[in-house]
Amino acid sequence: MLRQIDNNLWVAEQPFQYWGINVGTRMTVTRLKSGLMIISPIKPNEQIIHQLSKIGKVTYIIAPNLYHHLFLSEFQAIYPEAKLIIPKGLNIKLPNLNFAQLLNENKGSIDNQVEYLLIDGFKVLDTSGASTLNEYVFYHRDSRTLILTDTAFHFDGNFTFKTQLAARLLGIYGKLAPSFLEKLASKETQKVKQSFQKVFEWDFDRVIMAHGSIVETGAKPKLKQGYENFLGTLL
Ligand SMILES: [Fe+2]
Numbered sequence: 637m638l639r640q641i642d643n644n645l646w647v648a649e650q651p652f653q654y655w656g657i658n659v660g661t662r663m664t665v666t667r668l669k670s671g672l673m674i675i676s677p678i679k680p681n682e683q684i685i686h687q688l689s690k691i692g693k694v695t696y697i698i699a700p701n702l703y704h705h706l707f708l709s710e711f712q713a714i715y716p717e718a719k720l721i722i723p724k725g726l727n728i729k730l731p732n733l734n735f736a737q738l739l740n741e742n743k744g745s746i747d748n749q750v751e752y753l754l755i756d757g758f759k760v761l762d763t764s765g766a767s768t769l770n771e772y773v774f775y776h777r778d779s780r781t782l783i784l785t786d787t788a789f790h791f792d793g794n795f796t797f798k799t800q801l802a803a804r805l806l807g808i809y810g811k812l813a814p815s816f817l818e819k820l821a822s823k824e825t826q827k828v829k830q831s832f833q834k835v836f837e838w839d840f841d842r843v844i845m846a847h848g849s850i851v852e853t854g855a856k857p858k859l860k861q862g863y864e865n866f867l868g869t870l871l
Contacts, residue, residue, distance in 0.1 A: 671695030701725025757827025
């Protein structure tokens with residue numbers, strides 16, 4: 637179900653398991669002058685398609701990193717006129733993907749309404765070890781919202797006991813931060829630091845992430861604290 641968060645800003649969520657833990661997943665929809673931009677699509681269903689049709693025409697479908705690509709093709713099949721925009725490297729990971737353009741190398745904007753930048757040096761642990769994420773984060777200026785995907789989590793009392801326990805073991809319960817696992821994987825901390833210094837130049841108050849509870853207000857100092865702990869340095 638699509639849920640309105642602010643003017644021209646919606647999210648939709650669904651259950652998602654990671655290593656047997658329910659972490660949920662979330663997509664974000666912003667309405668630009670040209671139409672709707674969907675970041676990190678979840679599995680589409682009739683209700684979501686119906687609700688999207690009520691608020692606008694889908695113009696952009698965005699894959700924010702090298703991992704959140706599971707439902708791109710399903711969305712493309714429903715919205716063949718929408719432009720699929722992907723992070724660098726996803727064209728190599730998925731050579732058959734029919735995309736319109738890559739996100740810029742470092743930073744850019746969509747229609748001068750939503751800015752984005754690459755979080756350089758950030759890696760995640762997967763079955764092949766430390767792997768590049770190439771996550772782009774987005775700043776929706778009008779609602780002062782930062783939209784992240786996997787570069788920070790926020791697990792709190794809204795999650796199951798098992799998820800809360802896992803978050804505590806990873807040292808991130810109630811925190812707006814990446815976990816110990818990403819810390820193990822991300823050795824190029826200077827690059828991550830430089831990227832987040834640019835993120836903190838944006839005047840955001842809310843953070844939407846793919847896995848966790850949205851931080852509606854006061855999110856900037858909370859994220860800063862999370863990243864200072866993660867990087868072991870002041871930002
Ligand atoms: Fe994710």
